[in-house]
Amino acid sequence: MNWENIFSLAVQQALGPSAVIYCLAAIGLNVHFGYTGLLNFGQAGFMAVGGYGMASIVSTWGLPFWLGILVGLALTVVLALLLGVPTLRLRADYLAIVTIAAAEIIRQTVGSVSLLEYFGGQDGLTGFSGPFRSLNPFSGPLDLGFVSWRANDAWVMVVGWSLVAISCLIVWLLMRSPWGRVLKSIREDEDAVRSLGKNVYSYKMQALVIGGLFGALAGFITALRSAAINPSFFATDITFFAYTVLLVGGAARVLGPVAGALIFWFLLSFLDLFFISAARTGLISAEIMTPNQASLVRFIFMGLALMLLMIFRPQGIFGDRKELALDAR
Amino acid sequence: MHTGLRRIAALFLLAVVTVLAVLSTAQAASAAPRASGDGAPAECTLPEATDDDTISIIGRVCDTRETPQAPVEGVAISVEDESGNTVGEATTGANGTFDIPLPGTTLDNLGKTYTVLIDEESMPEGAALRNPDDVDRPVKINLDNDVSVTFPVGEAALGQGWLTQALQLFVGGIVFSVLLAMAALGLSMIFGTTGLTNFAHGELVTFGALIAYTVDQMPGEIRIGGTDVTMIVAVVVTFLAGGAFGFLNDKALWGPLRARGTGIIAMMIVSIGLSIFLRNVFQYLAGGQTRNYSQYAAVQPIAIGPLLVTPKDMAVIGLGVVVLVVVSLLLAKTRIGKATRAVADNPALASASGINVERVISVVWTGGAALAALSGVLLGLTQGFDYQLGFKILLLIFAAVVLGGLGTIWGAMVGAFIIGIFIEVSTLIVPAELKFVGALLVLIVVLLIRPQGLLGKAQRVG
Numbered sequence: 001m002n003w004e005n006i007f008s009l010a011v012q013q014a015l016g017p018s019a020v021i022y023c024l025a026a027i028g029l030n031v032h033f034g035y036t037g038l039l040n041f042g043q044a045g046f047m048a049v050g051g052y053g054m055a056s057i058v059s060t061w062g063l064p065f066w067l068g069i070l071v072g073l074a075l076t077v078v079l080a081l082l083l084g085v086p087t088l089r090l091r092a093d094y095l096a097i098v099t100i101a102a103a104e105i106i107r108q109t110v111g112s113v114s115l116l117e118y119f120g121g122q123d124g125l126t127g128f129s130g131p132f133r134s135l136n137p138f139s140g141p142l143d144l145g146f147v148s149w150r151a152n153d154a155w156v157m158v159v160g161w162s163l164v165a166i167s168c169l170i171v172w173l174l175m176r177s178p179w180g181r182v183l184k185s186i187r188e189d190e191d192a193v194r195s196l197g198k199n200v201y202s203y204k205m206q207a208l209v210i211g212g213l214f215g216a217l218a219g220f221i222t223a224l225r226s227a228a229i230n231p232s233f234f235a236t237d238i239t240f241f242a243y244t245v246l247l248v249g250g251a252a253r254v255l256g257p258v259a260g261a262l263i264f265w266f267l268l269s270f271l272d273l274f275f276i277s278a279a280r281t282g283l284i285s286a287e288i289m290t291p292n293q294a295s296l297v298r299f300i301f302m303g304l305a306l307m308l309l310m311i312f313r314p315q316g317i318f319g320d321r322k323e324l325a326l327d328a329r
Numbered sequence: 330m331h332t333g334l335r336r337i338a339a340l341f342l343l344a345v346v347t348v349l350a351v352l353s354t355a356q357a358a359s360a361a362p363r364a365s366g367d368g369a370p371a372e373c374t375l376p377e378a379t380d381d382d383t384i385s386i387i388g389r390v391c392d393t394r395e396t397p398q399a400p401v402e403g404v405a406i407s408v409e410d411e412s413g414n415t416v417g418e419a420t421t422g423a424n425g426t427f428d429i430p431l432p433g434t435t436l437d438n439l440g441k442t443y444t445v446l447i448d449e450e451s452m453p454e455g456a457a458l459r460n461p462d463d464v465d466r467p468v469k470i471n472l473d474n475d476v477s478v479t480f481p482v483g484e485a486a487l488g489q490g491w492l493t494q495a496l497q498l499f500v501g502g503i504v505f506s507v508l509l510a511m512a513a514l515g516l517s518m519i520f521g522t523t524g525l526t527n528f529a530h531g532e533l534v535t536f537g538a539l540i541a542y543t544v545d546q547m548p549g550e551i552r553i554g555g556t557d558v559t560m561i562v563a564v565v566v567t568f569l570a571g572g573a574f575g576f577l578n579d580k581a582l583w584g585p586l587r588a589r590g591t592g593i594i595a596m597m598i599v600s601i602g603l604s605i606f607l608r609n610v611f612q613y614l615a616g617g618q619t620r621n622y623s624q625y626a627a628v629q630p631i632a633i634g635p636l637l638v639t640p641k642d643m644a645v646i647g648l649g650v651v652v653l654v655v656v657s658l659l660l661a662k663t664r665i666g667k668a669t670r671a672v673a674d675n676p677a678l679a680s681a682s683g684i685n686v687e688r689v690i691s692v693v694w695t696g697g698a699a700l701a702a703l704s705g706v707l708l709g710l711t712q713g714f715d716y717q718l719g720f721k722i723l724l725l726i727f728a729a730v731v732l733g734g735l736g737t738i739w740g741a742m743v744g745a746f747i748i749g750i751f752i753e754v755s756t757l758i759v760p761a762e763l764k765f766v767g768a769l770l771v772l773i774v775v776l777l778i779r780p781q782g783l784l785g786k787a788q789r790v791g
Contacts, residue, residue, distance in 0.1 A: 039594060086777040092594060093526045093735075097727050098776060101769040104724055112762050236720075240601050247598070296613045303606025310599045311586065 001281055006273040008147045014266035017153055017225040020160030021218050022264065025242040026249070026257035027167045028214030033243075034251035035175060036207040037187035039096040042083070043215045043242050045103030048234035049075045050216025051223040052110050052119060058128035060118050065131035069220065076216040079106075080209040088204045104236060111231035124230025132224050156225045163217055164258060172254045174210070183207055184252075218242075244306045250319025259318055271298040384438050384470060385430040386445060388478035390421050392456065400425020401456065401482055405448035411441060420451075431470075442469045445478055456482050491757070493635045498753045504642050504711060506749025507649030509722070511704035513729040513741040514656060515575075515697025521673030521736035522686075522693050524593050525583065528600040530701060530726060531719030532607040536574055537702025538709035538718050539615055541567040545622050560624040560710075567706045568699050575698020579691055587690075604720070611716040619715045645707050652703065653742060656696070660738055665692055673736055725752070725765065728772040734782025743783060747771075 025043050032040040053072030057063050083102055087095040110119040133152060142154035174180050182203055185193045194200050223229040249260025275294040278284045315321040386408055391398040407418040408429050417429035431438050445466045458480060468476050516530045544563035551559045586596055630637040660666035671679040672689045680686045708718060729748045733740025748768050755767045
């Protein structure tokens with residue numbers, strides 16, 4: 001077993017485009033869940049609307065890339081409003097069920113044969129990332145000695161981590177403002193906030209829109225990273241993984257999603273590489289684990305980790321338990 | 330806290346060991362050569378491709394109603410090029426095959442698309458293509474080999490009338506509704522008594538399908554009086570195993586969490602973790618492919634008036650209705666049933682009036698999970714199953730429960746029937762691939778108009 005190789009590939013993943021995507025998605029969930037207490041289980045839907053909005057504007061209608069970005073963001077706002085209107089007045093679990101259903105509606109709709117000419121069905125869309133890639137300053141792979149990335153990945157990482165930095169700054173500024181304090185008090189006690197004369201519904205709606213926009217950014221990166229987009233990128237589990245990222249790092253902490261994404265992707269790829277190479281080299285006999293099965297072990301651990309984390313350390317690694325009183329609202 | 334950890338560990342260990350033990354026997358059994366499956370039987374095989382410098386379109390027309398598949402003779406086939414000119418014609422021979430050479434050399438034809446047309450008039454009486462779109466099938470020439478195509482033939486649809494079609498879909502909807510209702514009942518009862526929105530409920534459904542498969546794959550058959558009752562035994566075993574699994578779920582995980590006072594949202598996220606965990610354990614043990622049980626995989630439908638119903642569907646409807654009626658009677662008449670409804674209505678008040686709430690919850694988990702497992706094995710019987718069988722219908726279960734009213738017991742059944750029938754009948758208008766989308770949209774619209782659901786009490790839910 002080549003430890004150096006496993007370690008370097010795990011670091012490559014921990015800093016790579018996948019970590020950026022989950023980090024942005026988790027920043028959005030942090031605004032929803034961490035600060036406002038909204039249980040959005042449809043972040044994958046926001047990502048899909050952003051990504052498909054941008055991709056279809058460019059490849060289906062042949063319009064400029066930047067217009068695609070704007071349309072993606074605008075559609076995300078529309079989705080947030082559509083989801084918010086029926087559910088934000090209801091209990092938290094209703095929002096959870098509606099958002100998870102909406103994400104699945106979006107995924108099945110864009111993947112349908114009926115809309116093949118607009119969204120490319122199950123094969124999805126390609127050929128929209130030319131303008132993005134033409135701006136790429138890297139001509140060769142980015143090599144840091146023991147770890148390296150391909151030129152396209154390196155460009156996605158530069159843009160992606162910059163977006164993460166800007167997003168974190170925005171969240172930090174928002175949450176130290178009076179507006180952010182209202183959000184946090186909604187999470188703690190909605191009725192108390194209402195009795196102070198604040199329009200809780202409107203604040204929740206604003207939080208849903210803003211968190212959704214971070215989700216759209218994650219959708220853009222998802223599409224640009226592989227220069228293609230298809231429905232399988234936005235499966236229900238993506239949202240659950242983003243929750244795990246958020247909870248590992250610590251909800252209601254500005255840098256929680258960043259720490260979470262680094263740790264999550266390092267461990268996930270480390271476990272993957274470790275078990276696959278253990279199964280290949282016969283360290284674990286094939287009767288117990290075939291290489292096919294080995295790639296599942298990481299998800300088994302992930303599910304277990306999410307449960308144990310929520311039971312024993314709901315505040316995550318860097319969170320503050322007092323800050324996040326996960327209550328039944 | 331430590332006892333809690335130990336209990337959780339015990340649950341996983343037990344679940345993993347049980348499933349591992351039974352499934353390993355299943356894998357050993359399934360490794361043995363399979364009986365007549367869908368492999369090409371000797372009767373209807375593809376003609377040999379010839380290795381020369383011309384391209385032919387070769388193919389077969391097979392009747393899939395028979396096992397092994399039977400060749401269909403005398404079907405007229407023609408091939409058209411891109412501009413619609415007929416370039417070749419043939420009629421299937423006694424072995425069901427045809428061979429139409431394309432004009433020109435290999436190089437001329439590469440990259441072109443030809444259309445293979447079937448003359449439906451020449452089909453035997455009562456037979457039709459399984460896929461009606463196959464009447465003109467485009468074939469793209471990508472390689473310099475002969476291209477082979479297969480046309481499966483099945484039962485011709487009887488009445489093509491709109492009403493007949495709607496009725497046929499309605500029957501399909503009833504089958505699905507019954508299964509959905511069984512799963513939804515458990516979810517709704519668990520929500521009603523504990524407040525937990527259990528995202529791992531789909532895995533209870535999958536658990537049922539897998540346990541039945543394990544029993545099915547055990548070596549040997551179980552016979553009573555000469556009839557093979559393996560599958561019937563499997564259904565019974567599944568029901569019991571599902572109940573035991575639910576009981577363990579509650580005792581090892583959810584009970585201790587309730588005792589610690591874990592919040593409802595935290596428990597919801599724990600259930601997501603459990604769902605991811607179980608789903609991957611299932612895939613680890615059972616593999617990723619779609620499977621069918623050894624019995625009742627393909628059965629001849631019976632015509633009732635204009636409708637075609639398989640005996641399997643009727644058995645599923647019959648069993649499902651009996652189970653639902655029995656459960657309803659238990660809930661309505663028995664002491665524990667009344668206690669369950671009391672707890673669902675108001676746990677604090679029920680507890681104050683002397684009902685042992687923890688015991689009721691334990692019963693609800695056992696019963697709910699047993700129903701979910703039963704729904705899993707019956708779903709597997711009607712449509713096949715894989716490791717995400719339950720996860721795929723989880724949202725539909727939610728839709729049914731929310732439509733009827735979260736936590737209400739009769740509401741879950743009403744909701745399941747509306748959603749199940751709506752899903753099937755809506756395919757009259759919307760494409761079949763979007764039928765789940767329609768059901769989920771109904772869910773959102775209902776929340777907009779009547780958030781407490783059809784049978785829920787009009788109360789503040791937020």
